[in-house]
Amino acid sequence: MANQIGKPNFATDVVDELKKVSWPTRNETVRLTTIVIAVSLIIGLYVGIIDILLTKGLEFVTKFR
Numbered sequence: 894m895a896n897q898i899g900k901p902n903f904a905t906d907v908v909d910e911l912k913k914v915s916w917p918t919r920n921e922t923v924r925l926t927t928i929v930i931a932v933s934l935i936i937g938l939y940v941g942i943i944d945i946l947l948t949k950g951l952e953f954v955t956k957f958r
Contacts, residue, residue: 917925
């Protein structure tokens with residue numbers, strides 16, 4: 894079926910939009926990925942420590958019953 898004039902073609906539109914994208918370089922990708930992993934580990938460690946402290950605190954409080 895031939896593409897009618899003025900009718901959008903999804904695949905062509907997607908390719909045209911992807912050509913406009915400013916893709917990051919390999920170095921930028923590696924640097925930003927490293928930052929994301931580091932921040933995720935720091936937040937995970939923080940949440941883990943808070944969890945352990947709250948667990949120990951709850952055990953301490955409920956031990957007196």
